[in-house]
Amino acid sequence: MTDDLEHSSRDTGHTGHAGHAGDTRGTGRLTMGVAWAVLLLGLWLWGREVTDVRQGISAPTTGDVAAVGRPAQAELPPAAQPLRAARPQRLDIPSMGVQAPVVARGLDPAGAIDPPSFAQPGVVGWYAAGTRPGAAGAALFVGHVDTETRPAVFYKLSALRIGEKIRVTRDDGKVAEFTVDDVQVIGRDHFDAGQAYGVRQSGRAELRLVTCGGTFDSTSRTYTANVVVSAYLSATGP
DSSP: OHHHHHHHHHHOTTTOOOOSTTOHHHHHHHHHHHHHHHHHHHHHHHHTTOOOOOTTTTSOOOTTEEEOSOOSSOOOOOOOOOOOOOOEEEEEEGGGTEEEEEEEEOBOTTSSBOOOOTTOTTOEEEETTSOOBTBSEEEEEEOOSBOSSSBOTTTTGGGOOTTOEEEEEETTSOEEEEEEEEEEEEEGGGOOHHHHHSOSSTTOEEEEEEEEEEEEETTTTEEEEEEEEEEEEEEEEO
16 A cells, blocks of 8 residues: 555545646546545435345455455354444544544535545545444445545555454444454446445444545546445444
8 A cells, every 4th residue: 555655646646635727736636536436326326225235245256356354264243233323423443543533424516425625634524414323224434545645544444354343433422333344445347336335234233434445547547446344333332
């Protein structure tokens, strides 16, 4: 990922802000729109009530869809009962050293999910029109992988391992703890939004963390894949 960061710093892929003509930050803004556009299809499918995807999505695959860090035998805890709906306030991923505030996000004018500002690389966006984390369904969090000069909040997302924990602090005073059960790097040419964002098991509270991945393509000025981490509610606490 270090090489990707250096490459994006030179070519401004997925890293800039709107700027004047000729300003590399303007190019970065365009790249950001392309990078996040793949999320639009997933949101459209949610609106059509996509639920249980086929079993076996967690199995190692080949081609542009690659399983990452998958132990041969992963002992996972049972799923916990979903909580009542509440808004997320903070996302903690201990193994990544992430302690990030969460902000509600909607769709941008192009119809793609609008990620947090590049001026706030340590902030995670939650798709507020979707599921609230801890409630039944699949809640979606998005974050940047890098900026023009440094890694961003989800820079190490693809290094997560099955069985590791993700904690969401909610505005009802409860902490929803999720267990990672799938990590994939999905090439844009083979992206299946139903599999990436659809509920894996009906009745569970699930979580999806999404960022850019793969390599940086200087021709299209965008990353070649998305990293999608899936997790399910396994514990709750005050």
